[in-house]
Amino acid sequence: MNIKITLPDNSVREYPKGSSAMDVAKSISEGLARNVLAAKVNGEVRDLNRPIEEDAQLTLLTWNDAEGKNTMWHSSAHLMAEALEFYYPGVKFWVGPPVQNGFYYDVDFGGEVFSADDLKKIEDKMAELAKQSNAYVRKEIGKEEAIRYFTERNDPYKLDLLSNLEDGSITLYTQGNFTDLCRGPHIPNTGYIKAIKLTNVAGAYWKNDSNNPMLTRIYGITFPKKSELDAYLAMLEEAKKRDHRKIGKEMEIFTFDDDVGPGLPLWMPNGAVIIEELERLAKKTEAMAGYKRVRTPHLAKESMYLTSGHLPYYADSMYPPMEFDGEKYYLKAMNCPHHHKIFKELNPSYRDLPIRLAEYGTCYRYFGIEKYVMRFSTHEPSKLGQKYVDNPVLWKETEDMVRQVLIESNIPYVEVPDEGAFYGPKIDVQVWSAIGREFTLATNQVDFAVPARFGLTFRNAKNEMETPICIHRAPLGTHERFIGFLIEHFAGNFPLWLAPEQVAILPISDKFNGYAKKVLQVLINSDIRGLVDDRDEKIGKKIRDAEIKRLPYMLIIGEKEEQDFTVSVRQHGKGDQGTLKVQDFVDKIQAEVKELLSV
RNA sequence: GCCGAUGUAGCUCAGCUGGUCAGAGCUACUGAUUUGUAAUCAGUAGGUCGGGGGUUCGAAUCCCUCCAUCGGCUCCA
Known part of the structure; x- marks a missing residue:
């Protein structure tokens, strides 16, 4: 008897009843059979060797499918468990799922300390076991039998899992000498795992509850090819190089000091230049949009934060x-x-609205990048009065309004429930740093609560008092975050307008230091940030150092240049750009800055 | 808060089974060199080995404690 198998391209093939997905793969091509890791049968991801008993939609999953990767990583977690059991007989296992980049297993070492130094031997053992190409064998088992099995093995964790499972749906998987309670699916055998890296060991509370004991979580990642592991490790290295903390220190942008305190950056001269350039741009943009600048003190009495309502929500992130x-x-x-206090003092009428105020103040809170997303955060109705101001009508109104604005402005966004501010919905720009950390860069928040708390009013056209709605904006977020983002985005190679130092003037020998300083003066007079490297070094060394410091432009000058009042231009990362008259170089730089700034 | 790692010269790190273990490279400084597109040579200087306490004849090294930094504590057999 035959069954009909429908493939993703809608082609239909017939196979004997009971054929496996692997049989199908083999019938299509040898290469596919080699690369396939799992199968999706009628929407359910399953082992390749399980017989298919009826007509089915079939997708063969490979390393290129997320589900294929997950199957491989899940199987890798079992392989790691086998290796761990070899060296630490009696260890207990909680759960070992695949995750974003690899897999982990939560392990109870019974009080023994397992640290990163121990990872290598586990890794080696895994490689050895992988080579044996042990099959992952699936076994369906009754609940009672399962309970007996894990009771005998004195395994409270698997018994805990079992207590939530229904009889008839319980399976065990065995590979080599390791058997685990597992719903699967798995790759056919351990031989598919060709490259292994255990990346990290960390503590994790059992069931993510801090009242529970802490288990040891071991993270790892595996690949079907050694070259892919190498590429992954290289990618991690590359990301590390972009880490703003490293580059920020290298480029003397900011520093931290124990005596100043954690989270309190000291902006060095190079960092101050970047901040000032960013603010200059922001101020100009805001001025064009009709904003007026204000300045307010760094302190305020408790009563103001009680009035505003911030204190209960922000107490944890404010300094005492x-x-x-x-x-x-x-x-x-x-x-x-x-x-809000300034608004009150302005006492505006509707003719004055909207009032647009802006300030770049220092706020104090206790506490690489290629992609970003607009995040529209809304409230959770069940938490009105607790996490959110209790005003369901205004919540609905403003959320609809903001959603409409996003749609009409053609701004792609994701909607996130239960992440709103306590006073209203908000739009955040979310970014991911080079080291994979997500944070909020800029934010726009609608606020229909705080103006009322301050008793703010304006006179409307009918000469009645009305309460305004406030829109909070933080276009740059914090300097730390925004500049951190820029550092990683550019890997420290800032565009010309932001570069703390734009031009390095490099005399061939000290005979030309005088001319170098003249050129520098011309640059300074033209608002170009430059420096002269008058050290007693050879030109190759000066160039190398300027390249390492990521200076956008280098001007090499010697006898020829001094005679003709020219400079030999070299661009960072691009090399020699030929010779220009000093004034032509100034014009070129100014034009480039202007172009970069005209958005 | 909890688990693990780290903290040695301005920077990057070695030394850490206790006794020529206080080191290297870069930076800085001095001298020689006068240099043409990614490292000239030589010399000099620089550290309460995160802070405090303890064990010892002797501690960067072992123990306790505090501080700081990094990774994790989200992805449920």
Whole structure:
């Protein structure tokens, strides 16, 4: 008897009943049979060798499919468990799922410390076991039998899992000397795993509950080819090189000091230049949009944050208050309450609206990149009055309004429930750093609560008092985050307008230091940031150092240049660009900056 | 808060089974060299080995404690 198998391209093939997905793969091509890792049968991911008993939609999953990768990594977790059991007989296992980049297994070593130094021997053992190409064997088992099995093995974790499983749906998988309670699926045998790297060991609470004991979580990743592992490791190295903490220090952008305190950056001269350039751009943009600048103090009394309503929500992320004359003062964690006070003093009429205020103040909160996404955060109705201001009508109104704006402006976004601010919905720009950390860069927040708390009003056209709605904006987020993002995005190779130092003037020998300084003066007079490397070094060394410092332009000058009042231009990463008159170089730089800044 | 790692000269790191273990490279400084597109040579200087306490005849090294940094504590057989 035959069954009909429908493949993703909608072609239909007939096979004897009970054929496996592997049989299908073999019938299509030898290469496919070699690369296939698992099969999706009628939407369910299954082992390749399980017989198919009826007509089915079949997708053969390879390393190029997320589900194929996950199957491989899940099987790798079992392989790691086998290796661990070899060296640590009696260890207990909790769960070992595939994750974003690889897999982990949570392990109870019974008090023994397992540290990163122990990873290598496990890795080696895994490689040895992988070579044996042991099959992953599936076995269906009754619940009672399963309970007996894991009771005998004195395994409280698997018994805990079993307690939530239904009889008839329980399976064990065995490869080599290791058997685990597992729903599968798995790759056919351990030989598919060709490259192994155990990456990290960390603590993780059992069931993610800090009241529970802590298990040892071991992270790893595997590949079907050695070359893919090498590429992955190279990618990690590359990301590490972009880490803003490393580059920031290297380029003398910012530093931290134990005496100043954690999370309190000291912006060095190079960092200050970047901040000032960014603010200059932001100020210009805001001025064009009708914003007016204000300045407010770094402190405010507790009463203001009680009025605004921030204190209960932000207490954890604000520094503790300082007391003076019986009053509590807080370092400001946000500008908006101060700005509400200014609004009140302005006492506007509807003709004055909207009032647009902007400030680049220092706020205090306790606490690489190629992609970003607009995140529209909304509230969770069940949490009104707790996490959110209790005003369901305004929530609905403003959320609909913001959604409409996003759609009409053609801005792609993802909607995230239960992430709104306590006073209203918000739009964030989410980015991912080179080292994989997600954070919020810029934010726009609708606020229909705080203006009322401050008693803000304006006079409407009917000469009645009305409460305004406030929109909070943080176009740059914090300097730390924004500049951190820029560092990683550019890997420290800032565009000309942001580069702390734009031009290095490199005299061939000290005979030309005088001319170099003249050229520097011309640059300075033209608002170009430059320096002269007048060290007693050979030109090759000066160039090398300027390249390492990521200086966008180098001007090499010697006898020829001095005679003709020219400079020999070299561009960072691009090499020799020929000779220009000094004034032509100035024009070129100014034009380039202008072009970069005209968005 | 918890688990693990790390903290040695301005920077990157070696030394850490206790006794020529206080080192290297870069940087800085001095001198020689006067250099044409990614490292000239030589010399000099620089450190309470994160802070504090303890064990010992003797501690960078072992123990305790505190501080700071990094990774993790989300992806449920």
